[in-house]
Amino acid sequence: MxxxxxxxxxxxxxxxxxxxxxxxxxxxxxxxxxxxxxxxxxxxxxxxxxxxxxxxxxxxxxxxxxxxxxxxxxxxxxxxxxxxxxxxxxxxxxxxxxxxxxxxxxxxxxxxxxxxxxxxxxxxxxxxxxxxxxxxxxxxxxxxxxxxxxxxxxxxxxxxxxxxxxxxxxxxxxxxxxxxxxxxxxxxxxxxxxxxxxxxxxxxxxxxxxxxxxxxxxSAAARTPDPGEDVVVPAGARSLEGHLTLPTGSTAVVVFAHGSGSSRHSPRNQDVARVLEDAGLGTLLMDLLTPEEEFDRANVFDIELLAGRLTAATRWLTGRPDTAEARIGYFGASTGAGAALWAAGAPDSQVAAVVSRGGRPDLAARRLGSVRAPTLLIVGDRDDVVVELNREAQALMTQCESRLVLVHGATHLFEESGTLTEAAGHASDWFVRHLLRPGPAAPP
The missing domain is CATH 3.40.50.2020 (Rossmann fold)
Known part of the structure; x- marks a missing residue:
């Protein structure tokens, strides 16, 4: 048969x-x-x-x-x-x-x-x-x-x-x-x-x-792919390096958040960014920590520090003429996902959607009940501990639309064949749905 x-x-x-x-x-x-x-x-x-x-x-x-x-x-x-x-x-x-x-x-x-x-x-x-x-x-x-x-x-x-x-x-x-x-x-x-x-x-x-x-x-726009530009994002006394790509006509930008300083050069983040860009989304890959800060492992778990850097990047985007009206999304991995949700839970947050891949949303537990942005949690089904942490975190997110997706056969880093591509597809779908639709740039 x-x-x-x-x-x-x-x-x-x-x-x-x-x-x-x-x-x-x-x-x-x-x-x-x-x-x-x-x-x-x-x-x-x-x-x-x-x-x-x-x-x-x-x-x-x-x-x-x-x-x-x-x-x-x-x-x-x-x-x-x-x-x-x-x-x-x-x-x-x-x-x-x-x-x-x-x-x-x-x-x-x-x-x-x-x-x-x-x-x-x-x-x-x-x-x-x-x-x-x-x-x-x-x-x-x-x-x-x-x-x-x-x-x-x-x-x-x-x-x-x-x-x-x-x-x-x-x-x-x-x-x-x-x-x-x-x-x-x-x-x-x-x-x-x-x-x-x-x-x-x-x-x-x-x-x-x-x-x-x-x-x-x-395709109808017949645009020439934009290679993007290297940028410097001011964050208080620090200056953070990043790479901004804006497809022609894009009305949304996804900011990547990773706890370490490798976000901008991470092949994984670059692969995911290409999928989002193919869907018409702008991307900002940036290092939330300076090279000096990255040597201190405590900074990787300093969620409030990382969230502050994300908020600064969002403020910088809304101050640029070409992204002032763009809807903002956060794509967080590992501790960066906790930072993304901490920032999204701020009373004045302007983020319109969040995706966590293999993330630690539990690190933002005190603010999860205040998150209003639609949030997608993507976890490998073989990442048992993190799956449970995400389930518990989702239960605390009572003020927003949330969804937990398990990628079959994936462990924490999504190194298995096809698993990162599947995760990127889920992220793209979520951001297209919540960022490319008409509506206010920030939750009410």
Whole structure:
């Protein structure tokens, strides 16, 4: 039986079957929710733009998982009349189900697009992607929606589908082409073909689309990558060296905080910074300690000293003409994460989002209850002691949105293959979500 590790693996394998679309005028359209991570992997592999095509299944009242039809954007509707008759669903019950699902559909369109226009499908290939097909009702409506939106050709692509449904779809007129990595004759459920088939949340869909939008926005600007500039940040009687990179049009800057003096030259921080810059975020890599101060290990754990340096850097950024209106985020590692949260807990803090990687938020315990900036805590699942410290710290953060993410297979320094990249991706998603949206530069 064909099996996939998860939806990303499924999308990667599916992209191999769609290689002929590379370089064409095509748009990859994920079906929320589970189809969006698959579609994102396809779009990334083929270097194509990503959007959603929102549809809702109309479930039989007594068996909600059994689709008696589906609805889509722009009033598109598909009904399985034979099934409706067999199930004895009255017109009144059908209308009630449709009204309920239409309300959910409209809400999701608003939530996923966040006021952004849908990508234009006129005279393009619409590649509709889901994580699998059982009956095909939802897929049929998605194809019809794409047609109505002007697509010149519709390709329906899934990692796995029931063989009977594939035959019906290929015999129909909704899709010009149906692509499946596997189409078994004996088919029980889509989830049976995945090792990890955890539900995809609306928030996860929104984050994936935010990242895709940011990437497309950068490409549209056709900017020349800015190599950045070496800067000197005044911090009281000290002067701290840093490196500031501002992508053209960037409206946010992430300040990196590390307890030691290695932040500016750290390959790890530089790798993470590149991921953030690719998402349209400015970065300031700076040494919170001078070379002389770094020799005294006590300074590495002086959270108030490090937090004061972060606050000084924030003040310096807001005083520059090119970053005066930028929203500020903090990316902290190790004791630097404690410093970031201490600074974020100050009454006059201007930080709009915080990410901690393998951090020690417990060192800022006295101020965690005052942090108002949305905070993401990223920890390796093999870093047992720090995982527990982060859980306890999160419980104290009652005044802000917070989330704890465990990176599978990672230890404290994220030295294992792929773990730092995964952590950087989580950080990028969080900052894109909280810094690149319209809103006030500082929490109220």
């Amino acid at each position: 064909i099996r996939f590790t998860d939806r990303v693996d499924a999308g990667t394998q599916l992209a191999e079957r769609l290689e002929s679309l590379r370089g064409q005028e095509a748009v990859v359209l994920g079906l929320p929710r589970g189809g969006v991570p698959v579609a994102a992997a396809v779009a990334a592999a083929l270097d194509l733009p990503l959007d959603v095509i929102v549809v809702r299944k109309l479930g039989v009242p007594a068996q909600p998982e059994l689709a008696m039809g589906a609805i889509g954007e722009d009033g598109v509707r598909f009904l399985n009349t034979a099934l409706i008759e067999r199930a004895g669903v009255s017109p009144a019950r059908l209308d009630a189900v449709e009204r309920l699902e239409r309300a959910v559909l409209d809400k999701r369109v608003s939530r996923f697009r966040r006021g952004r226009p849908r990508l234009d499908l006129s005279r393009k290939v619409a590649v509709i992607v889901d994580d699998g097909i059982a009956t095909g009702a939802t897929a049929r409506v998605a194809c019809r929606v794409a047609r109505r939106l002007g697509a010149a050709r519709v390709v329906l692509a899934v990692p796995v589908a029931a063989a009977a449904s594939v035959r019906e779809l290929r015999a129909g007129t909704e899709a010009d082409e149906v692509v499946a990595v596997g189409a078994p004759e004996s088919f029980s459920a889509v989830g049976a073909h995945y090792e990890d088939f955890r539900p995809t949340t609306d928030d996860e869909v929104a984050v994936i689309l935010d990242r895709a939008w940011a990437s497309a926005h950068r």
